[in-house]
Structure formats: C-alpha cells, structure tokens
Amino acid sequence: MRRIAVLDAPSNLGLRPPTATSVPGCAKAPGALRDHGLVTRLAARDAGCVTPPRFDPGDWRPGDGVAHAEEIAWYSRRLADRIGALLDAGEFPVVLGGDCSILLGSALAANRRSSDLDAGIGLVYVDGHSDFRHPGNASYVGAAAGEDLALATGRGQADLAAIENRRPYFRDSDVVVLGIRPHDEHRLDLQAAGIAYRAAPQLRAEGAARSAQWARGVLSGCVGYWVHVDVDVLDPAVMPAVDAPDPGGIAYTELELLLAGLVATPHCLGVEITVFDPDYDPTGAFAADVVETLVAGLAPAATVAPLDWAALAASATPLPAPVEPLAPRMPMEPLAPLVPVVPALAGGAGPGSTVAGPGSTVAGPEPIMEPEADAEPEAVVELEAAGPDVVDESDVVHEAEAEAVAGSDGGSAEPDEGNARPGDGSAGSDDEDERRQLGSLAPRVPLDRMSFSDMMDADRAALARRRDGAIPLRRRGGAPQPADAEAQGAADMVERDAPDADRPPATDPARPFAGLAEQVRAAGSGQVPIARTPVEPPAMPAAPAPPPAETA
Template sequence: MRRIAVLDAPSNLGLRPPTATSVPGCAKAPGALRDHGLLTRLAARDAGCLTPPRYDPGDWRPGDGVAHAAEIAAYSRALADRIGAIIDGGEFPVVLGGDCSILIGSGLAMHRLGEAVGGRIGLVFVDGHSDFRHPGNASYVGAAAGEDLALVTGRGQANLAAIESRRPYFRDIDVVVLGIRAQDEYRLDLQAAGIVTRPVPILRAEGAARSAQWARDQLVDCAGYWVHVDVDVLDPAVMPAVDAPDPGGIAFPELELLLTGLVESPHCLGVEITVFDPDYDPDGRYAAEITSAVVSGLAPVRSVTARPDLIAARRDLATPPKTGAAVAESRAAREVAEPVAPAAASAAPEMPVVVATTPKGPLVVATTPEVPVVVATTSEVSADIPEPDAADVTGVLDPEVAASAEPDSSGTGEVGAEPEPVLAIDDLAPEQESGDEESGDQESGDEESGDQESGDEESGDEEAGDEEARSDADGGQSARVAPAVPEVRLLTRPLGSAPMLDSDPLPATRPGMLRPRPPADPPAAGAFTTSTFGSGPAIPPGVA
C-alpha cells in the first residue's frame, strides 16, 4: 500500500502575463484545491510547499529565449530534489502546480531515478495542447509552459533542456500524448519525432479506460512512468478556468477514468496537476470539480504496493562509496578483532627482496630467506648492463612482499624512503589460454625453442659486455659494475586470485593483445623473407 504525499509547486514562471499589469493566477491553484479538502479526502501526507522565485518578466522581448529561464532552472532542481525524497520514502507524489513548466523539474527527477535503477522512465502527457514549440519549428520561444514537452525531450536552450547535463529527460519513444486537439499546431512535428499520440476524437472512440491501458502498453520497455495532467485537456464548457481554453476537450468522467487506468499500475511513479487558475473561478465550483475528479481518479493508488527496487536503487545511489581511508580503517578493525597469534607471527620468516630501479620504474622480486636485501639504483648500475626485461619473468610476485619494499628514490640505497611507482609484472606477462592438447603441445615446444634461443642471445650479450669492460679497463677508464643479483625464487599465486581492476584494462593489455602469434606458412621456394623465423611477409625476388 502506497501513501500519497501532496507537494505544492505554485510556479507561474512559465506563462505570459495575462495583462500588462497582472501575473498568472495559477500559483493560487494548490491553495484552492486544499481549501476543498484534497489532502483529507486523499488521506495524504502534506509534503509542504516549494516556494517559487518572483514572477518578473522584466524587459523580455521576442528573440531573448525563454523568459525566467534561470529562475525556472533553479526551481526545477529544487523540485526534483523534493520529488526524489518522496519516492525514496516509498510514497506516491502528487504535485500541485502551477503551470506546465514544473514538468521540467519532474522530468529531471525521473531522469535521476532512471539512472539509479538502470532503466528509462516514460511520460504520459495528458494535455489539451502539445506544448511542443521549440526553435526548430517556431520563429521564437518565450513561455516555458507552452514549450515544456519540447524541453523535456531535449529540444530548446540547454539551461532548461539539459540541466545537470541530462538530455533528454524523456526519450521520444518513451512519451505518450493523450487529449490534444485534432487540429493541434504541432501534431505533425510529434508524428515526425516518433511520439505516439491519441487526440480527443480517437480517445473518445476507444474509450478513456482502454486509452489508459493503451498508453501503458506503449511504455512496457520503461522501468516506470510519470503522469502529467493539464486541466485544459477538459472542454471549456466544464473547465473554463485555464489560461488557454480550447474547445473539443474531454469531460470530467473521462478524466477520472484516465487517471484510474494510469495510476493503478505499480509502474506509475507520480502525478502532477497543472494550469488551473482560480482567478477565473471566483465562487470555487471548478476547484471543487477538480478536487473530486482527482480524489476519484487516484483512489487505486492506496491499493498498489510500492516498488522496493526503486527505493533500494535510490538508497544505493545516495550512499557514498567507501574511500581508500574507509577501506583501510575497516581492514584495521578486522585485524584488531582477529589478532595474529604470537607463535604464528614469529614462525613466519622475513622475506628479503631485491629492488632494481630501471627507466621503467623499480623492479621488485622476492628472494630466498638466505639471501640478504640488496638495493641497487640507476646511479649504481652501469649503462653497459642490459636492462632486465619484465616480459621474461614467468612467475608472480607476492603482493605483500612487494608492498613491504620501499626503495629510496634519492639513490642513497636506504630502505624506508618514499617509494617510486612499482612496475606491475602481472600486467606485462602474456596471457595464456587453454586449447586443444595438440595445439598446446606445439605451442609449448615453440616456447621451449624460443627460450633456448633467448638464452643463447643472453649469453652472447654477457660475453660482449665482458669484452667491453676489459677494453675500458685497458684504456684507463673505470666502469662501475652493479653488484651481482642473487638467484631469485618467484612466488606463485593460484589462478583466479589476481587483484580486480577498477576499470577496463588499457588496449595494450586486453586479452589476446600479448598472445604469441601463430607461426606463418613457410615461404615459397626462392622467396626472401624479412624475418629469420619466417613470420614476416614474403618479398618477391627482385623487389628492393
């Protein structure tokens, strides 16, 4: 069971002034409806009132864009916050406008909600006018209440159509328009945009209840939908108290059936009522009619269960993720709760390390317990000694041992100074894949032969290095030779225990990028190839 929460949004910023010396009276609508017992009859919670900025069009002229744009944008953000808070509480928001520009705030709230649940939110637009005027189909714009559908579908100036860089708030295919007049000025633009409509003649021919079901069927791919109701959808014969009455509308019983059919689904997220102007209702009878229609139409809301997935998604979105400090604190708390036994701590031998700083960064490997710690920096390593290739390392380092080594970046050789970035050998190791046994044996054989050849090359490099060192010594120049690196013991790590990445790997480390290439076909007889092993493309004879 959902409880209704009524929120007043008495904004008239989206309308033109009715006269040169007056302001639109729709800001009085929430008070007029409350005076007729709307909250009591709905058994609703009073969610308060969001006071709008001052109405002052100033010296606005055609071509200046939407009037009150900055004020409407700020008000829409605040309204979206209030609507989101109501939904977070598991309640059903009923927003009392105000003019149709409050749809921008509702649309912003729905876009936030869609982002939280990972789905799209739809819009059922019940209005006597399409409100689809925008710079692409009109010479100028000015009143947001006549452009609200265009703005929430991403058409118009960015400070209203793309608040918080969200554009559009509703996609065209997620919008259903009900109740526009058959001769609406922008009906062809709606059709071209792919927005489905059901004008009043078709709505009446099919029936209000079936039209509501039809609208819900159009939004089956959405995670939910919002309902916008402009009371000028009613015929002026029964509702003249609006800013732009237009003949050919529906009656109050049809509006009640529409509302009932739309809100009886748990996917309906809320309703807004707009454009009623009490200035044209001096005796209050039209306010009483609207109140009765809203109470009757929203009766099914109390029998529908709130959707816990929306509440949970909003709660998860509002919960800030744990930072590195928070994770460290939780880890320290676990260590305090489960202290290590003294015997076990003393039994664990200290693991010395060897740290060699290379142009790519320090290289950290684990050694046997019998070998002391050796730290060598680039200032102590001769340029004649080849740089160790991390891709030749076939083991995996112990992360705890690597984290305990802190080489001195100043080159003094002292441990405990500020560490330099550690070269991650795991990221450089080629990825191995399982395949057929025959292909696996063949690849392993190729790798063994490659290891033998690389070993021959390394021995050749060592002999060349010895000869160069002797020649330098004969010439009277002393060469600084790095201390001998002791034999290392590489620690293995079980499969599947590699650390998780916070983002996608770089293109150079994506699976398959470092996989050994399969041997190419042998070259044709008499052909010359650029590769010793026949892996390169063959060059025909006679080509330079």
C-alpha cells in the same frame, strides 16, 4: 500500500502575464484545491510546498529565449529534490501546480532515477495542447509552459533542456501524449519524432479506460512512468478556468477514468496537476469539480505497493547510449507532394500508401501515432457535399479543393479570380491546365490537409455516431448550473449548439461512471474487459388518440 503525498509547486514562471499589470493566477491553484479538502479526502500526507521565485518577466522581448529561464532551472532542481525524496520514501507524489513548466522538475527527478537504475522511465502527457514549440519549428520561444514537452525531450535552449547536463529527460519513444486537439499546430512534429499520441476525439471514441491501458502498453518497456495532467485537456464547457481554453476536450468522468487506469499500478511513479487558474473561478465551483475528479481518479494509487527500487536496480537492462548532441528538429513539410492516383496492383498497396477509393491508391505518409497491433477505430465524417453517404476518415477531403477537382471534369468548379482561362498565361490558368491534364486522375487531398473546420466536422460526426454511448459533459454535481447552459443534460460537447433531443440520459446523471474504478483496476490486471454498459433508449410516448368523429 503506498501513501499519497501532496506537494505544492505554485510556480507561474512559465506563462506570460495576462495583462501588463497582472500575473498568472495558476500559482493560487494549490491553495484553492486544498481549500476544498483535497489532502484530507485523499487521506494523503501533506508534503509541504516548494516556493518559486518571484514572477518578473522584466523587459523580455521575442527573440530573448525562454523567459525566466534561470529561475525555472533553479526551481526545477529544488522540485526534483523534493520529488526524489518522496519516491525514496515509497510515497506517491501528487504535485499541485502551477503552470506546465513544473514538468521540468518532475522530469529531472525521473531522469535522475532512470540514470541510477540505468533503465527507462516514461511520461504520460495528458494535455489539451502538445506544448512542443522549440527553435526548430517556431520563429521564437518565450513561455516555458508552451514548450515544456519539447524541453523535456531535449529540444530547446540548454539551460532548460539539459539541466545537470541531462538531455533528454525522456526519450521520444518513452512519451505518450493524450488529449490534444486534432488541429494542434505541432501534431505533425510529434508524428515525425515518433512520439505516440491519441487526440481527444480518438480518446473519446476508444474510451478513457482503454486509452489508459494503451498508454501503459506503449510504455511497457519502461520501469515506470510519470503522469502530467494539464486541466485544459477538459472541454471549456466544463473547465473554462485555464489560461488557454480550447474547444473539443474531454469530460470530467473521462479524466477520472483515465487517471484511475494510469495510477492503478506500482509503475506509475506520481502525478502532477497544472494550469487551473482560480482567478477565473470566483465561486470555487470548478475547484470543487477538480477535487471530485482527483479524489476518484487517484484513489487506486493508494491500493498498490510501491516499487522495489533496489530490486529494479539489480535487474534493470542497460539503456542504449544517448545520441549527443541532440539538435533541434528543423521544420518539416506537412505532406509529401501530391501525385496522381494509379490503379492498385494485384499485390495490394504497400505500407506507405493509403486507400483513396475503390480500385485506387495514393501515396501517403508512413503510419504513425500508435505503435500497437490493434487498429484504431476510424473517425466517420459526413461530407456536406456528399448528402447522407458516409465515408472513412482516409477519404476525407477538403471540401473546397474537392469541388475544384470535380470541376475539372464536370465544369462545376468556380472560375479563378479574374476569370482566368486556360492558356492565357495567368497563375490561375496554370492551375486550370494542370487540373485538365490530370483529368479524372486528380488526387484526393490527404487527411493531414484538412482545415480546422473540416477537422471539427469530423469530430462532430464521429461523436454523433457514438452518441448512444457518449459520456455527457456536465458539472460534477447533478443538475447543470445556470452557468453551464452549454453543457446542459447529456448534450455532447461538440453538439451543444444543436443537442440531440432523443439521446438517452445517463444511468446516474450526477456520476454516470461512478463505481467503475474497481473495473478499471481489474481490467489493468487483465481480469475483466472494460466495456460500456448499454443504455436502453427511453420509451417513445404513445400516439395521441384520434379525435371523435363529429355527428351530424
């Protein structure tokens, strides 16, 4: 069986300073997690620490490239050396960051091994953000922790994206992204690159254990994979101690199940944990929660045998020659131009169309996100303007634009600013003329044109629909603490402003999914399916007896 080895990588070189006189506190994370007994509770070997250079951005300005680039490249080589030695010894590295720039060291170690085997090694990227900023889609770059996935896939300046002339460290087809927010600014770039991803609402709807199985299936052509975990994948209601908290994340129990499903195979080479900032955790409560999650989630890693690297080298299939040079991708148009809806043909809609309504189709983008045969469950959205009716995700429209389209027929749309009238030559009249010409054929707005508020409404509705089986967001210790007022009881993360009073409690409020690690491991081997145990709703209280009739 494999032995877990805990290696500290306390680098904060990839972040900007919180203030002009401070440095990012994530460099303290390994010590904080160790103080809560992580090494002992994992029964792991202490593999020491790779000490980073000093954090000193100097006079860096936007347009100067990635800050600390030379120091990060030097540190990545040292970290890759240590990770490679652990893999050679048949151990399972658990690397404690630090910020997300430590991924470059892990990626370099994986690429060295991939080159030795002449076989692909993949990446499971568990993060609340895509970190896919690069010169092809941003005006400038600067903080490597916000660009690490782009750099790891060969995009960006060569001193970081091509260390040791290795570029890319991971091929796009060998990367799976889990847990990003649905409004992530670079999700369309992931889509265009062919990188498989599953956003947090979809991960929650499908289930963490099944999402882990799906990710392993996507990477089935690789001989192994590395797992990157940024704790900001958790919802800030339960994990605010990060540099960039973003609502809409997952729960601790979901992260635990996700990790258990990913590491319960010899093909998982190791895990890194990043971005936890003890400066935002003065009591140590969140560090304790992270340790509880890691101890439970990483336990299956020690139950499997390490990979036989010699046998893999003898049987590996050669990789196709890389395409060089890998130029940065240029910014892409979010959507194809809108076209009028036309009646569906007898043969049905083609693969490049999406259903917009009964008897009509509208041109849409090619389906992406998930290269698997099974269709994913569609989010269900309640449109405020539609009353109680519920429509599929493909029919979601931006409310304001939908009202404008409806106004072309019924006259209910608000007039353009300045009371522009058709034919008066103003910009507003041009838009009005176009709407009148299209009439009832005006197209629906595709899903990718949804605003941030619409996306969050979609998440709320989708999760509300599954509330009977939803995983509660709560601290890992039983009753919610006073500081966790937003996460009290079993209220859903996106419904904490108006929690459901009738939601049934979890079977065990402290650990609603305790004991499922064995099921996750068994499911990974195909022995049993993963399914949530239905929870019986609480009995309704008996109606009060009517008051006795008054006597004369």
